[in-house]
Amino acid sequence: MKYTSQAVAKPYFIFALILLAGEIIFGLLMGIQYIWGDFLFPLIPFNVLRMVHTNLLIVLLLFGFMGATYYLVPEETETELWSPKLAMITFWVFVVAGVLTILGYLFVPYAQLTELTFNNLLPTMGREFLEQPLPTKVGIVLVVLSYLLNVTMTVIKGRKTVITTVLLTGLLGLAVFFLFAFYVPDNLIMDKFFWWFTVHLWVEATWELILGAILAFVLIKVTGVDREHIDKWLYLIIAMTMVSGILGTGHHFFYMGAPEYWLWIGSISSAVEPLPFLLMILFAFTMSRERKIKHDNEMALTWAKGTAVMGFLGAGVWGFFHTLAPVNMYTHGTQLTAAHGHLSFYGAYVMIIFTMISYAMPILRGRPHGNCAKAQKVELVSFWMMNIGMLGLTLALSAAGVVQIMDQRVGTHLIGFMESQESINGIYMVRAAFGVLVFTGLLTYFYSFFVKEPAKA
């Protein structure tokens, strides 16, 4: 560790991993509810589990991004973090707010939660992914602002690099686009527009900048390739991401009352969206081929390459499957969407956090050359378990989606939702089994942290 203030990243990483475990557990519970509908009823209904599952994902990614930023910014700017103390205060505030919110979801009926948290003053609750009570939303703004302040001040006093510029742009976008979560127009179509301005412009524009910056940082560290070379790739990826991603928002405006031209703008722009992800694959593998050093931490590079491939599959390929308007007319809101959602969030964002943790955590734990060979072997096993698990889960959900489309959308002998769900039951079992594999993979990953280092001779 070059700068002592980088140590603040550690609790962020640990908490992100804990939340990931929670997220998967709630996912598994839901997977079981898909098979046995009354499982856990009336203790925790499906809608609450789903809310906890998706909210945990968002919060864990925010913790992961923050940890990654606090680790990489001092090294990039060649100076200590502006205020490690502020970073720690932010951490605890976010932990307390996050935990309280999840407990609120689990133990207070949602309608009552809206009353308790002043939703009547400024109604913001009830929208998918943005279900957080008003105080939590305000808390997120404060946390993100203090984080942004800390990072910006550090960048101002230190060296400016392309990576920090791209990262800061992404973080600024993350902060700005969250503000749309506070505006809920009465008109349902306008409401959808503003909702997507947060949700889509986070995951398909600004977060991709954060992803690109973290990937570039780790690749510089583990391959030793010249910064100028990496910067050029980063610029190219970012330019393409922004152009396709921003207009690609249009793919959410299909058949919801928005004007017809969105069918064209959305379809064509989002058909281009897989390309920056394809470039990321070329980027990671080219840098790996041209590497000038062989870093002892081989797992970090494995995760980096894995991120590029799985991100391309999940966000790019699975997104493309149903992004064209004429196709989306049949696939919208089926399990095919869930398949895409799962693999893209995992492939692009959860994996970039694994990449960063895999690179930084050994250094934070006093192992500058990475974990010992045995620990890396365990980590590699967990890498494959989680990736195979997620791919299997995605394929199962895709199959479920196709059956659903055939059952309910195509042809003349259409059947009802519950009847269709029953016909998919077998596939849901396969999905749950792959979910268990992912969770076992995560536990194996946790175990890799506890593999004893061989005694030094």
Place this chain on the structure above:
Amino acid sequence: MHNAALKKEPYPPGDFGIWIIIYVELITFGLFFIGYAFSRRANLEMFNHSQLMLETTSGFINTLLLVTSSYFVVKAVTSIQNMTDNRREEFNKKASKWLFLAMIFSAGFLVNKIFEFSHMFGEGLTLSTNKFFMFYFMLTGFHFMHVLLGSIILFNIFQKTRIYGYTIEDHKGIVSGAAYWHMVDFLWIILFPLVYIIR
């Protein structure tokens, strides 16, 4: 003949990154052109009728402006490529004059296009009028943004010629910028007949 001329120019010329962007742009516009063609086939009469409301003369003037500016960019690039080592300043100056002319013509395109758009809006035509105008505004609107970006790129390379920044060994920047500008020009050459003329 100068030594540099004997040296084989790398293919594709300029930075490979710009070519990736160019390919993506061509795919994107290509998809729009195909979409236009299919929609036109399904609504032939409406497309032909709506097309009569376009200002062909303005489109033609813009074609001339863009093609001529592309010619000036070619002259700027060849000025740099024909440079001799001891006369760097002179050749950069020459290139900057050509680029200045190219920028004037590109600005002419933008101004003319703004007049055309404001006239169309004044007539009450919008993206939602019908499918023809949806394509007209989307295609020409996206193209307009590309001319704008291209002009910014031209301005940047113009600035570099003013500080005599290009040498016979290192002039990838101007070649890359020129490649992008030719793409903008090329797209218009397809767009203009397709949307304004072909019936």
